[in-house]
Amino acid sequence: VTQLLAYCILPAQPPATTAAAPAAGVGGAPVRTVTAGELACLVSAIDTPLHADAPALRAYNAVIAAAMDRHVTPVPLRFGQLFADDAAVATAITEAAGRWLELLRRFAGRAEYGVRVFRSAAAEADTARDVHAAAANVGSARAGTAYMAALAQRSAAEARRRAALERLAADILLRAGETVAEARAEPLDSEHGVATLAHLVAWEHAADYHAAMQRARDEMTGLRFLCTGPWPPYSFVA
Amino acid sequence: MAEVPLSPEDELSLVELVNRVLDRGAVISGDVVISVAGVDLVYLGLSIVVSSVETMRERGHV
Numbered sequence: 001v002t003q004l005l006a007y008c009i010l011p012a013q014p015p016a017t018t019a020a021a022p023a024a025g026v027g028g029a030p031v032r033t034v035t036a037g038e039l040a041c042l043v044s045a046i047d048t049p050l051h052a053d054a055p056a057l058r059a060y061n062a063v064i065a066a067a068m069d070r071h072v073t074p075v076p077l078r079f080g081q082l083f084a085d086d087a088a089v090a091t092a093i094t095e096a097a098g099r100w101l102e103l104l105r106r107f108a109g110r111a112e113y114g115v116r117v118f119r120s121a122a123a124e125a126d127t128a129r130d131v132h133a134a135a136a137n138v139g140s141a142r143a144g145t146a147y148m149a150a151l152a153q154r155s156a157a158e159a160r161r162r163a164a165l166e167r168l169a170a171d172i173l174l175r176a177g178e179t180v181a182e183a184r185a186e187p188l189d190s191e192h193g194v195a196t197l198a199h200l201v202a203w204e205h206a207a208d209y210h211a212a213m214q215r216a217r218d219e220m221t222g223l224r225f226l227c228t229g230p231w232p233p234y235s236f237v238a
Numbered sequence: 239m240a241e242v243p244l245s246p247e248d249e250l251s252l253v254e255l256v257n258r259v260l261d262r263g264a265v266i267s268g269d270v271v272i273s274v275a276g277v278d279l280v281y282l283g284l285s286i287v288v289s290s291v292e293t294m295r296e297r298g299h300v
Contacts, residue, residue, distance in 0.1 A: 006266060054252055057259050078263035092266045103264070114254060196257075228251070234258035 003082040005050065007031070007042040008064045008074035008232065009093055009100045026050075026059045036090035039100055042067060042074075043089055050080060064232045070203055073107035075100055076232035103237060110181055111206070112236060113229030115197040115213065116188055117168060120222050127161035127187075127194070134158075161187055165195050168223075172197065175216045179209035184235050194223065198235035206230070 005026055012035050025031040025044030034041045042063060050056070060079050067074045083089045093100060134154035141147040169185035182200040187193070201209045210227075217225045 009264070009266075052260060057252075057255050061255055061259055076258075076263045078261075078265055079259045081266055096266075100264075228254050231254075231258060234262035237262065237264040 001048050002045050003048050004043040004089060005046045006077050006081045006083060006089060008067055008076050010040045010067060010072060010074045011104055012038050012040045025063050026056045031063050034086045034089045036094045039093050039097060041089050041093050052079060068232060073110055074232060075103045075237060076234045107233050110200050110202050111230035112233040113199045113201050116226040117195040118192045118224040119194050120224060127164045130157040131161050168195050169197055172216055176209060176212045179205040179212055182236060200233060200236050
């Protein structure tokens with residue numbers, strides 16, 4: 001079955017934004033615009049079932065990234081949203097038009113940058129490991145008292161991880177100063193993982209932001225940083 | 239997923255991509271049919287990528 005895969009939402013005006021998008025989308029079909037009032041949506045035809053393999057995800061992101069420019073930043077959609085035809089796309093984006101217009105205003109002139117923070121292997125407390133260990137104890141505890149104690153330990157480990165995450169996120173934001181317009185932080189659930197941070201940064205502040213992250217990387221000993229971007233603002237749609 | 243092996247740098251960008259494109263991003267409306275096949279394969283790769291990031295750190299690439 002052929003359906004329409006939706007990529008991102010843009011303002012209907014100026015329509016020039018789609019000119020920068022790659023001509024071909026996931027699976028090779030041409031990308032085109034469906035317009036509904038003040039909004040537009042980039043779509044391409046695709047044979048279903050849709051496969052979320054690496055080339056498809058790269059092609060998907062490429063379409064959205066190419067629609068970004070200094071003035072317009074699209075609302076990126078989660079991969080895999082299919083529609084029967086143009087009318088179905090138009091109806092769907094119109095239902096929450098106010099939400100999309102507000103996001104477009106917030107995103108205009110800005111892009112997302114990602115920072116994953118890892119603790120150096122030698123560093124003291126590994127809060128992520130503590131949470132996992134405490135959770136495992138909850139799973140293995142049988143007797144009532146032991147179970148309650150294990151629950152309390154897990155809860156305490158989670159609280160420590162949350163507190164460490166918040167301290168770190170605040171510290172990095174302080175270093176980034178006014179280059180960061182909005183920020184998100186969540187625990188990074190992997191070995192030595194501390195935080196997954198997302199920063200919404202205006203294009204004109206990008207160079208200062210990079211410099212600030214470089215300084216943070218140099219000064220915050222015991223931590224490792226993986227910085228990526230610019231991305232479409234996937235982490236800021238909620 | 240018939241693919242050539244990825245270099246660590248490619249894997250790193252892929253994990254960042256997967257995390258955003260499949261886990262984040264806006265959902266247009268509740269009654270949209272999300273029909274994604276092959277997600278399990280991609281997620282399977284995710285833990286491998288996270289460990290490869292650790293390896294890159296040890297090698298001083300990151």
